[in-house]
Structure formats: C-alpha cells, structure tokens
Amino acid sequence: MSFSKEYKTTSFLSENIELEGNLYIKGGIRVDGKIKGILKSDSTIFIGEKAEIEAEITARSLISNGKINGKIVAQDTVKLNKPGMMNGEIYTCNIGIEKDVNFNGRCQILAPQNNGKPKTPKPKKPRKPISNRD
Template identity: 40%
Template structure:
C-alpha cells in the first residue's frame, strides 16, 4: 500500500451494515465497509473493505479494493485489488497491483508516465462516451 502513505487519517467511514443510495462526494480519506448504490468520489484515498459492495464508479487519488465493485475505477496514483475483490468495470491508473484470485472483468489502462496516462485515459473516456450513446 505504498501509494496510501500521504494521508492516513480517515475522514469518512461508511460502516458494515450501512447502505447509501446516491452519489457520495467527500474530501480526504474514505473507508467503505457497507454498500453504496451510486458513484463514490474523493479528493484523497479510498479503502473498500472486503464486505463492501459498490454499484457505481469510483474516483480518488488511490484506491484499495477488497470488496465488490460494479463500475469503473479511476485513481491516477494507484489501485490495489486484494484477493477478496471482484471488479466488473474498467480501471485507469498509473500504478496497478493485483493479488491472486481477484475477479476482474473490464478494460485496464495502467501507464506510468503521467502524460501518456492522461492521453490514454482521455481517449478511452471519449470512446466509452460514444459507445454509450450508440444504439
């Protein structure tokens, strides 16, 4: 978890047994152990616990996933998929770590150089927008 060392104080916790319906926007470090039916966005880092379920896209500086995510994940500083995780969606990051037994179904952009990453992310985002509008 080398990319989570900058800010270790958790600002927001969605605990086990909690459920949120709608988009969540928060500043700082977020830990999710419950369920979210909506997009999750943070200005900092996010940890998705192994019992968490998210039906929506996730955007943060870095993300560690231990639970289930049905949606795209964007984290330029890094993404780590733990062995208990399942991700059905696309991933875009500059640093990717995947443990054994992870379920991942989607496209992945993982380019270390910032300029190449930004260009590829923008191009992929444009392509996905066009595909979503196609009949």
C-alpha cells in the same frame, strides 16, 4: 499503527449502511457498506471485505478487498486484494492485483500529467474507408 492513520481515512461508512446517490469526500474514506451511484474522494478510498459497490469511483488511490461493479479512475494507484472482485473498467497510472482476485473488465494504464492527474485518453476517430478504383 491504526487503520485510519495508515490509510489517512477521515470518514467511515459502516457495514450496516446502504447508500444510493452521490458521495463526495474530502479526505480518505473506508467503506464497509453498500453504495450505488457515484463515489469521489480527493484522497484514498478503502473498500472493505464486506463492501458491495456499484458505482463510478474517482480517487487519488483505491484499495479494495470488497466487490466493485463499475468504473474506477485513480490518479495514483489501484490495488485489488483478496477476496475482492472487480467487474468493469479501471483507469490509473499504477495497478496491483493480488493472486486469486476475480477481475473481469478492462484496465488502461495512463501516463501521469504534470499536475498529478492521469491523462485521460481521447476517443479515437473512425478511419475513412478506402474507395475501390478500377
């Protein structure tokens, strides 16, 4: 089975392409180049081994073998594979991190909503201090 059929990718950003800005994709995409900005897809984003991403990423699923600095929000799954690196935040319903992958940051597992999108947590309100009574 070919890569594009297996991961249902419809677009490709090759290794020699550098993009700065916002990229919105209908369907899946394989990225082997460099992206700085925002990357959004309604399907799977595959980050190749030579890719370097500094972005806020939103997708149904993300599979990464490359370097990512930023934030990932995935409705279904995030998979971090060797020799990949991730620095930043991950919000997803399911995560898989292969042995020896370098992950620095924070991961929050979200409960799926009825519409399939993860339920993003609401910010916590600061607690009121307790006054001292003598």
